[in-house]
Amino acid sequence: MMEETQPGTSDDPRMAAAPGWIALARHGRPRGDRSVRINWRDYEHWWAEYDRSGLIESQQPPERLIEIARQADVIFASTLPRAIETAEAVAGGKAILKDPVFIEAPMPPPKLWGKRRPTNWGVWARISWWLGVRDGQESRQQAELRAEAAVATLSARALRGERVLVCAHGWFNRMMRPVLYAQGWRCVEDHGDAYWMYRRYERKRTPRRAAPERT
Secondary structure, rough: OOOOOOOOOOOOOOEEOOOOOEEEOOOOOOOOOOOEEOOHHHHHHHHHHHHHEOOOOOOOOOOHHHHHHHHHOOOOOOOOHHHHHHHHHOOOOOOEEOOHHHHOOOOOOOOOOEEEEEHHHHHHHHHHOOOOOOOOOOOHHHHHHHHHHHHHHHHHOOOOOOEEEEOOOHHHHHHHHHHHHHHEEEEEEOOOOOOOEEEEEEEEOOOOOOOOOOO
């Protein structure tokens, strides 16, 4: 039977348990033909298929992400296949907690004339969504609230001293970052936003107030 450990505990009663850390990782390179030129309606179908797709086969995760997963006490993933397969590739058999709170923010394309490659449509879609065009999907404000809920999920574990890895998505990871900073977490490792890359955050332990002496 596996024994549950409590990392980061302290013998000093004046100190709270040392917080663990939180690592936000982007998924690996997903399947999807980015060379096609399509209109905005076709991009809607392209993006829907992208969300149903997993990773391109035969990718090798970077060793440093595998090491972070090895150190992690808990591994989360969004419920989209590309995030789940990323977590499975680095988890080394550990359990993966799948939670839709970590899925990517929507990408409804603006109804522009002409054909463009999916990467270009993605830029237009993200800008227009950020400015308020949502086409019946989750709004920016709703996604920001979801980012707060996602960080609450991660912080609840990390503040107990656990080391937490989440395999999620490029833009939604960006949306979680300011929430982490507002709660006192600071980036101690920054490997950028490319596929398979991650940022890791730590928070200083907080001294407990000493109990007043009895007279």
